[in-house]
Each structure stands twice: as structure tokens, then as C-alpha cells.
Amino acid sequence: xxxxxxxxxxxxxxxxxxxxxxxxxxxxxxxxxxxxxxxxxxxxxxxxxxxxxxxxxxxxxxxxxxxxxxxxxxxxxxxxxxxxxxxxxxxxxxxxxxxxxxxxxxxxxxxxxxxxxx
Numbered sequence: 001x002x003x004x005x006x007x008x009x010x011x012x013x014x015x016x017x018x019x020x021x022x023x024x025x026x027x028x029x030x031x032x033x034x035x036x037x038x039x040x041x042x043x044x045x046x047x048x049x050x051x052x053x054x055x056x057x058x059x060x061x062x063x064x065x066x067x068x069x070x071x072x073x074x075x076x077x078x079x080x081x082x083x084x085x086x087x088x089x090x091x092x093x094x095x096x097x098x099x100x101x102x103x104x105x106x107x108x109x110x111x112x113x114x115x116x117x118x
Contacts, residue, residue, distance in 0.1 A: 063109055066090045069117055076107055077114035083107065084118065 059065040067090050075084045076097060085099040095112075097105045 062112060062115065063090065065115060066095055066109070066112075069115065073118040075114075075116050075118055076112055078107060078111050079113065 059068060066087065069087050070090060072087055073085070074087045074097070075082050076087075076095070077083075083097055083099070083105055085097040085105065087095060088098050088104070089096040090109075093110070094106050094108050097107060099105060
């Protein structure tokens with residue numbers, strides 16, 4: 001019984017000393033501060049995460065895509081095969097493509113299967 005009293009007195013004195021002095025632990029990359037008196041734990045705030053990159057918006061229609069490619073070298077695939085040239089103009093229902101030999105080709109937009117920038 002005397003041993004239990006002595007242990008409880010020793011534990012009380014350790015707790016009393018901890019509440020009056022506090023304990024601080026420092027690591028180079030972590031700031032972790034413990035105060036037993038007020039039972040508070042402080043740590044270095046984490047830096048804010050950067051905003052994720054915003055993906056580019058996709059064109060809403062093939063016409064909108066074609067408008068973004070005016071004056072660019074493109075390949076346009078239609079039912080009878082691919083055509084290559086500079087996209088000169090986009091009209092309401094067709095495009096104007098200038099091929100390497102200088103000839104102009106009119107292509108209906110509703111017949112275009114695939115467009116790719118070269």
C-alpha cells in the first residue's frame with residue numbers, strides 16, 4: 001500500500017512539473033509543440049495546395065472546332081478519303097480548303113468525319 005501511495009505521489013509531481021514547465025519537441029521539418037498545462041497541440045500549418053490546372057474547354061460543335069483552325073494546315077476526312085490543305089474559311093454549311101497545288105475545295109460540314117491539325 002505504501003508503494004502505491006509513493007507511485008501516485010511521484011506521478012502527481014511529474015504531472016505538476018509538466019503543467020508548469022511545458023514540453024516542446026522540435027524537428028527540422030515538423031513544428032510540433034505540446035503544452036500539458038492547457039493541453040494544446042500546435043503544429044505548423046500545411047501550405048495551401050495550388051489550384052489544379054483548368055483543362056481547356058472542348059469545342060461545342062465541329063463548326064466551332066473548324067472556326068478555331070482557320071488559316072491552319074489541316075487534314076479533313078470525308079467519306080471518299082482525307083483532304084489536306086489550309087483551312088481558308090468556314091461558312092454556314094461548308095468550309096473552303098486550299099490544297100498544296102492551290103486548288104480550292106468546298107466541303108460540306110455535315111460530310112466531315114474527322115478534322116486534325118497538322
